[in-house]
């Protein structure tokens with residue numbers, strides 16, 4: 001699984017919507033096996049960054065590279081086939097499909113089709129509850145269960161790199177703990193993780209490294225625990 | 241009583257074909273979020289393709305149908321790829337103008353190629369019948385109905401059980417999320433438009449033995465397809481079956497008991513009634 005060749009590199013990325021530029025010169029790097037957090041206030045551009053990496057949004061300038069592949073020139077579905085998956089903000093499940101159908105949508109790629117059964121078992125092992133609910137419509141799951149399904153669905157394409165956009169958003173504290181536990185499990189399986197979080201303290205605690213995004217610019221970077229101690233981060237994001 | 245049963249049977253058989261048209265329109269709307277104003281013209285293209293293969297090239301009628309489906313599918317894929325894909329992200333009116341335009345161009349091409357005279361197809365099925373007790377069945381309509389059931393059943397299986405079907409449903413429910421699962425939504429759109437065209441063309445071939453084909457009848461069928469889809473709930477394939485049957489039976493009853501010259505109006509009346517009472521369609525569930 002761990003291949004030294006697959007580093008995600010963003011170089012001088014510029015992106016936006018219509019006339020509004022959101023990202024200004026964002027550069028960052030996620031190396032194989034790392035768990036990297038991307039934090040920042042509401043509207044800083046975290047989601048925009050992930051969408052640009054996933055090619056749901058075209059970069060205006062700059063490069064996104066994964067291993068030797070230029071992602072900014074590929075379509076979103078081809079990027080998934082390369083091994084970069086994303087669990088979007090707000091879960092975005094296929095609500096009128098069953099739990100299992102949601103999971104199966106992620107494994108119709110040429111690369112992952114043969115691994116379908118074993119990937120499904122792996123996801124069910126990680127989330128036993130989803131197996132119990134496999135024939136239930138996704139819209140009938142609780143918020144926490146839906147988040148687990150969204151993460152499970154992201155794992156079905158057997159990604160090398162998983163991008164998670166605010167997986168703890170709107171969940172009860174005990175469920176938030178569970179989500180952070182799952183993120184660490186995923187990383188322990190050898191999957192590289194790029195984690196966007198508003199839950200800054202917990203994200204920095206589990207991250208190897210982190211980047212702080214402010215109004216579309218990277219303003220701080222460093223090891224998670226180091227940023228957790230930094231006066232700037234404590235003032236701006238932890239209210240200490 | 242016998243007469244009533246006879247009329248309902250005819251209505252159900254025709255309604256099955258209407259369901260096919262409605263399902264195509266509904267699939268296209270579900271995945272592409274466009275209302276296809278050319279849908280009825282696709283049906284007419286199916287009629288003339290059938291006439292062409294059968295009358296001019298003398299292809300066996302059982303071979304003609306798969307050929308017509310194939311031609312329809314390919315035309316749909318090509319039209320989508322070159323005319324609709326470029327305006328995927330454009331405002332809604334762009335797709336309205338485009339599909340209206342496609343319909344106009346196609347029907348005028350048909351006029352140019354086949355002329356203005358109404359045409360009928362002469363097969364031995366057109367007039368032959370069979371009997372079940374006192375009820376008489378038209379052979380052509382019976383074949384049409386059997387094919388309809390097989391095609392709708394097959395389509396339902398594909399949508400429910402296969403990767404392609406799941407990809408189509410995923411793209412309809414959330415296109416961005418589908419892309420994030422590795423689904424090529426552009427390909428899904430082309431395919432769905434191809435399926436829609438193929439189904440409409442099939443419906444044209446199946447209805448041909450009972451109708452005069454004329455290049456200008458497209459809009460009537462676009463309207464029928466709308467009625468079927470709205471009755472069943474936009475984007476709801478199962479609902480389109482119910483909508484098609486309801487329309488077929490209503491038309492058949494109205495034509496028999498009130499006046500056959502207003503056949504098309506009865507469907508519209510039923511449509512307005514349903515919309516007044518159940519705005520989300522008969523089988524629709526409100527979108528959240």
Ligand SMILES: Nc1ncnc2c1ncn2[C@@H]1O[C@H](COP(=O)(O)OP(=O)(O)OP(=O)(O)O)[C@@H](O)[C@H]1O
Nearest residue numbers: 017020022040041042043044045046047048049198
């Ligand atoms: N589809 C869009 N069209 C126009 N502007 C947008 C769109 N999506 C986001 N924006 C704008 O881009 C900026 C960055 O948004 P983005 O969603 O990337 O922020 P974020 O860091 O993910 O915030 P949050 O923590 O609230 O999720 C915001 O100012 C937002 O208003």
Ligand SMILES: [Mg+2]
Nearest residue numbers: 046047048089
């Ligand atoms: Mg966001």
